[in-house]
Amino acid sequence: MTAPQPGERAPDFALPSTGGLVRLSEALARGPVVLTFYQEDGTPACRSQLAAFRDDYDVVRELGASVLAVSVDPLAAHQAFAEQLRPPFPLLADEGGAVARAYGVYDPEQRRARRAVFVIDRDGTVRLSIPWYNPASADQYEQVFRSLGVAPEG
Numbered sequence: 001m002t003a004p005q006p007g008e009r010a011p012d013f014a015l016p017s018t019g020g021l022v023r024l025s026e027a028l029a030r031g032p033v034v035l036t037f038y039q040e041d042g043t044p045a046c047r048s049q050l051a052a053f054r055d056d057y058d059v060v061r062e063l064g065a066s067v068l069a070v071s072v073d074p075l076a077a078h079q080a081f082a083e084q085l086r087p088p089f090p091l092l093a094d095e096g097g098a099v100a101r102a103y104g105v106y107d108p109e110q111r112r113a114r115r116a117v118f119v120i121d122r123d124g125t126v127r128l129s130i131p132w133y134n135p136a137s138a139d140q141y142e143q144v145f146r147s148l149g150v151a152p153e154g
Contacts (some may be wrong), residue, residue: 003104003116005114009127010035010120012100016075018082019090022068025124031064032127034144037105037113041081041091048117049135056089056145063148065119072097072112079132104130119147 004010015083016023027033027152036053037047039055047071053067060067067089078091092099100106100113119128130140130145 001101003129004118004126005129006126008126010118010126011099012124012126013099014100015070015092015094015099016070017090017092018075018078019102022090022092024068024120025074025145027066028120028124031066032122032148034060034065034148035102035118035120036067036069036133037100037116038069038071039110039115039139040071041077042084045115045135046071046083049076049133050085050087050091052087052135053089057088059145059150063150065126065148068092069095070099070113072100094152103131117144119144146148 012025014021038049040046050069071091072094074095075093076095078093082091094100097106105114113134116127117133119131121127130142134140
């Protein structure tokens with residue numbers, strides 16, 4: 001399966017998370033969603049990826065959006081990672097990778113999701129698709145905020 005592109009419908013899903021069961025359609029009812037896939041709890045690059053969204057979460061909320069972070073790690077690993085990272089958004093457990101597959105970002109050799117970011121409008125339409133996200137890329141990070149309507153400071 002290929003990653004959904006701008007203008008296409010985002011696959012709906014429901015996953016357990018550090019904040020309880022999360023259904024994409026319910027999150028979208030409250031506003032746009034930044035859906036970020038990360039490879040593994042606790043790794044330096046994934047920590048950096050999620051810390052950036054944590055640090056700019058006030059901007060995300062001011063724009064009426066929210067963040068959902070997904071990896072194939074089990075919920076227990078997410079809970080331990082969340083205690084260290086303290087993100088203001090849930091970490092979703094996609095054990096088995098069904099959601100990562102639906103978004104075209106599952107790596108079968110590594111048996112985990114690739115780093116990716118999708119911005120999804122309230123109506124479920126993909127606004128931005130970055131299926132190969134690099135947390136060190138300021139340009140890609142700024143694309144996320146531009147798609148929401150503003151570039152972050154700093």
